[in-house]
Amino acid sequence: PRPLTVAAAQLGPNNKDMSRDEILARLLKHMDDAALRGVRLIAFPELALTTFFPVMLLTAAAEVSAYFEPASPSRPYGVLETPHGKPLVEKAHALGMDFYLGYAERWTGEDGVPIDYNATLYYSVAAGRAIAKYRKVHLPGTKEPIDGGGTKVYQQLEKRYFHPGDLGFQAFRAPGLVEGAVKAEDADAEGAEGGKMNSTDRKGDPIIGMLICNDRRWPEAWRPYGLQGAELVIEGYNTTAWAPQYDGSPEEQTATAEFHHRLSCQAGSYHNACWSINVGKCGEENGQWMIGGSMIVDPNGRVVAESETLGDELVVAGIDLALCRKGKDRVFNFERHRRVDQYGILLEQ
Numbered sequence: 113p114r115p116l117t118v119a120a121a122q123l124g125p126n127n128k129d130m131s132r133d134e135i136l137a138r139l140l141k142h143m144d145d146a147a148l149r150g151v152r153l154i155a156f157p158e159l160a161l162t163t164f165f166p167v168m169l170l171t172a173a174a175e176v177s178a179y180f181e182p183a184s185p186s187r188p189y190g191v192l193e194t195p196h197g198k199p200l201v202e203k204a205h206a207l208g209m210d211f212y213l214g215y216a217e218r219w220t221g222e223d224g225v226p227i228d229y230n231a232t233l234y235y236s237v238a239a240g241r242a243i244a245k246y247r248k249v250h251l252p253g254t255k256e257p258i259d260g261g262g263t264k265v266y267q268q269l270e271k272r273y274f275h276p277g278d279l280g281f282q283a284f285r286a287p288g289l290v291e292g293a294v295k296a297e298d299a300d301a302e303g304a305e306g307g308k309m310n311s312t313d314r315k316g317d318p319i320i321g322m323l324i325c326n327d328r329r330w331p332e333a334w335r336p337y338g339l340q341g342a343e344l345v346i347e348g349y350n351t352t353a354w355a356p357q358y359d360g361s362p363e364e365q366t367a368t369a370e371f372h373h374r375l376s377c378q379a380g381s382y383h384n385a386c387w388s389i390n391v392g393k394c395g396e397e398n399g400q401w402m403i404g405g406s407m408i409v410d411p412n413g414r415v416v417a418e419s420e421t422l423g424d425e426l427v428v429a430g431i432d433l434a435l436c437r438k439g440k441d442r443v444f445n446f447e448r449h450r451r452v453d454q455y456g457i458l459l460e461q
């Protein structure tokens with residue numbers, strides 16, 4: 113067994129009048145509560161530090177930029193240097209707890225032109241730094257407001273505020289989380305869990321991939337991680353429960369949204385023989401409802417732990433990474449069973 117205790121730190125609404133400090137206090141409380149339950153890795157939702165602003169039509173540039181965290185080649189994880197990011201790092205070290213954090217990133221590269229992304233990072237306590245970043249690839253909704261921005265519809269304006277992610281789906285190994293990992297050169301030929309290894313990687317350290325919200329609905333987003341041997345995919349979301357412009361009562365729409373969420377998380381885990389932590393921000397935020405259903409899913413696609421409320425709630429599970437082996441060696445042994453010569457259309461259209 114390769115045991116690890118993980119948590120989905122579900123958040124209730126971050127209303128737009130809440131300060132970063134107020135929100136940060138809730139994140140830190142989640143970490144303290146998680147430590148009491150032996151958690152070594154905690155995941156926060158998409159855009160965890162702010163309200164889900166893509167539902168709003170913001171016209172003033174300053175209003176938009178207030179939601180973003182600066183980043184640049186010299187400060188790739190600028191958010192962790194801010195007054196609302198530093199305390200997360202300090203708490204992580206005090207408790208020995210890695211974290212996944214969703215946030216809005218304003219990246220200013222060498223050319224000085226800012227580009228905005230819906231991003232997430234993975235902070236590793238053992239490494240003493242953030243070791244991975246992912247930028248959301250699948251941006252739902254529209255660039256222009258529907259119905260002229262009218263208040264009788266709910267907007268989803270991610271295409272307006274973000275550029276599609278440009279980092280691909282790069283899996284990584286997180287050091288120090290499970291017992292018994294050994295240096296790559298000392299590992300015996302028979303891999304404990306497969307996957308690509310860099311020379312500094314330690315065999316036995318979990319292979320992790322990151323997604324953000326809408327990505328979880330796309331098999332194309334999970335599969336690159338599966339192909340890299342991912343044992344755990346972490347995904348934060350904000351999913352509208354219902355919208356007045358769509359058919360069906362709020363109850364019917366909510367039930368369908370919850371079903372599709374569950375289906376996507378369970379299928380992604382099963383098809384790639386990996387665990388997944390899926391964590392939402394939910395409840396009534398600025399008058400609009402978002403689904404809960406934060407869940408931890410095993411490599412068989414079974415939900416092993418799930419939230420019960422639409423508020424701040426910690427969902428904890430003891431997982432065994434070794435459970436991925438069955439699927440990876442049998443039904444989803446990609447090397448043995450995939451037929452890449454038949455998949456060309458995936459890259460043509």
Ligand code: CDT
Pocket residue numbers: 158252268324325326327329349350351352
């Ligand atoms: N944040 C995000 O990506 N939300 C979308 C809403 C789309 S409504 C089906 C999601 O896919 O959950």
